[in-house]
Amino acid sequence: MTLRPLLLSLAIAGALAACDRAPSTDAATTTPTANVSTADAAAKASQLKQLYADYWEALLKLNPVIATFTGDNRYNDQLPDSGSAAYRQQMQQFTEEWLKKAEAIGSAGLSGQDLLSYEIFVADSKDTLEGFQYPDWQMPVNQMRSTATLAVQLGSGTGAQPFKTVKDYDNWLARAGRLPVLLDTEIANMREGMKTGVVMPRALMEDVIPQLDALIKDKPEESLFWGPITSMPKEFPEADRTRLTEAFRKLILEQINPAYQKQRDFIANEYLPKTRDSVGLDKLPNGAAWYAFNARQSTTTDKSPAEIHQIGLDEVARIHGEIRKVMAEVKFEGSMQDFFKFMQTDPRFSFKDQKALLEHYRALEDRINQKIPEQFSLVPKAPFEIRPIEPFREKSAAGGEYMIPSEDGSRPGIFYVNTYDLPTRKTWDAEDLYLHEAIPGHHFQLALQIELKDMPTFRRWGGETAFAEGWGLYAESLGKDLGVYTDPYNYFGYLQNELWRAIRLVTDTGLHSKGWTREQVIKYMLDNSAESETQATAEAERYVAWPGQALAYKIGELKIKEVRAKAEKELGPKFDVREFHAEVLKDGSVPLDVLEQKIDRWIAAKKAA
Incomplete structure (x- = not known):
């Protein structure tokens, strides 16, 4: 999935320090908190609405990548050094100041949405401040997220960064010119982590090296950063076309390539020998408290890792029972493991080629849309598209993910489908994946949220992973009501993916609180589900990279x-x-x-x- 937290894509999670913290479970109520006159309460609510608007404006100036992802193009030429000590201190002070401003107004007399917004804002801010004690900045690079891969998503010409005008191209030249600074800061932060013992697991960093290798091209024309030149609007004046082409060539050869090569060589030669064999967050200094914090944030509950682990075990057992019913329906003879193997290897469940896979998903879109009015009266206005995941990141990406539309409607909501290792992409996996990532899953929930114009902007563009991913998984359960899962094998696909989310509760907590190894997690997945080893490996490494995130679903x-x-x-x-x-x-x-x-x-x- 996608969203970052969720809403702005996990790719920019590092830029969301001031707005992406999930409130604690006692954060919100909707009853008035004191006897205050209606006029005073209305004045207080008005003050807070202005405060939220001012806060968002200030946040975008400090976090211009957030602005770009929301479709606000005012800061598209800027890229602050968000990993630096000065920036982190600035963000901490920023959060403290806005929290004090909100608490000075207070919540007395507020009710309904006004009280809800206040208490979410306060709880978000407090959680953000609590999070500053954990040194995630010392581990800024993994196979799921880094400045290097985010830059490609922005600069390839197919992402949030616009390339429609000459100014757009110049904005990117200015922004991308900052990349060497940010990558040098990441190297410095990783060196600091090497001193304090806060380093990434070796298996993850071994995946990062080929990612960087794939992004370094001797010929600029072969670089993904050349995409905007290939697709340059024909109406640009010839002088600008010539100037921009040479500027992009120079940018790639003299700034991006050397910076990427420097980070690649540092990781391979200096950092990798210092990485750890352990994978659990609890193995790092103060790691048990760090993981418990992540679990609370991810789930918006006070459930302990031990409680969540048991819920997972119980759900795995229940869903196994449902799968046995499917086995009986199709008259399968053999064990559940035999059935899992059959579902993975029988050729009837394979796509012929990438085109067939994409056509299958587009046909699902038409089929499900016909049934949507029976289940939904509230639907988003934003357009929607299905695209394959870009080749440079498909190996480590999930089977599908969703990117929110821009606020101005210029970018649709996008369901990205992974076509890498095509034999592992099964027909029975398609219906529930579409329901989760696309319609009525993330596209409905996330696109609708940013269309709620009367809601404070920090709520429209922020969010709780447990709600959004919980909705995505709930959307999968609506398949029969939406005209799919008519084939028992496709219904198995739903059960298998529900099982997968239950397994996440077991394995994520196993990794980060019970001493499980990466190999132990992969074996548990393969023993208890129909997932391929490719998918199990990618998922296990995802949980290692993002401790606690997978608990939300x-x-x-x-x-x-x-x-x-x-x-x-x-x-x-x-x-x-x-x-x-x-x-x-x-x-x-x-x-x-x-x-x-x-x-x-x-x-x-x-x-x-």
Whole structure:
């Protein structure tokens, strides 16, 4: 998946220090907190709305990449050295100052969305400040995220950075000219980590070296950074075309290539020998507390890693039972492991080629869209596209991921499909993957959120991983209602991927709190699911790189299913699934306890009506 946290893509997680922290579970309530006059409460709410607007403006100046990803092009030429000590201190002071401003106004008399926004803002800020104690800046590069790969996504001409005008091209030249500074800072930070013992696991960094090798090209025309020149608008004046072509050539040969080569050689020759054999975050200084913090952030609950591990084990056992029912339906003879092997190796489940895979997903789009009105009354206005994941990152990428549309509508929501190692991309995997990443999963939840114009911008572009990924997994469960999973093998695909998210609870906590090895995790995945070794390896390394992030999916989905079951039971014939879905989505991403509270209020209102 995608989003970063979620909403601005995990690729820019490092730039989101001031706005991406998930609130704790006691962060929000919707009842007034004191007896304050209506006029005073309205004035306070107005003050806070202005504060949130001013905060967002200040945040974009400090984090211009966030601005670019949201479609705000004012700072497209800027790239601050976000890994430097000075910048980190600036961000900490920034967060402290805005928290004090909000708390000076206070929440007395607020209710509804005004109180919710206040308490999310305060909790986000406090969690951000708590997070500064953990030295993730000493491990700035892994196979999932780095400045080097983010720069390619921006500078290839197919991402968030626009290349429509001559000024756009000059903006990128200025921004990309800063890359050597940022990469040097990453090297310095990794050296600091080598001194303190905060270093990445060796297996992950071994994956980074070929990634960098693939991005360094002797001929500029073969570089992914040459993409904007290849697609340069024909209406540009000839003088500008000539100037920009030479400027890009010089940028690649004299700035980007040397900087990338320097970081590549540092990792291969100096850093790799100092990397660790262990993989758990708990093996680093203060690592157990660090992982518990990540788990709280990811799930927006106070569940301990041990509790989450047990939930995972219970869910794995339950889903195995459902898979046995499918085996009986298709009259399969053999063990569950035999069935998993059959699902992976039978040629009927393979795509002929990349074109066939993409056509299959586009046909799914048409089929599911026909059923959407039966389940949803609230849908996004943003357009939507399906694209293959770019070759330079496909080896380490997930099977699919979603990128949010720009606010101005110039960039659609994009469902990226991974076509790497085609034999491992199974037909039975397609329906649930589409439901999760595309429609009605992330495209509905995330695109709708940024369309909520009356909501403070920090909420429209921020969010809780547990809510968004929980919604994505919940969306997979709607397959039969949306006209798919009609084939038992495709329904197995849903169960397999639900199983996969349950396995994440077991393996992520196993890695980072129970001493599990990378190999142990891969074996557990292969023994308990139908995933290929390619996918299991990529997923295991993802959990190592992003401790705690993978916990959000299942915990969030279980909460959404729980509140739906409660609503169905209490409302009986008054329950309307379209209204329920609208109620879940209409306020954007919220902590899971806030979701439960608002569904309880909706149930009470429906009963009263």
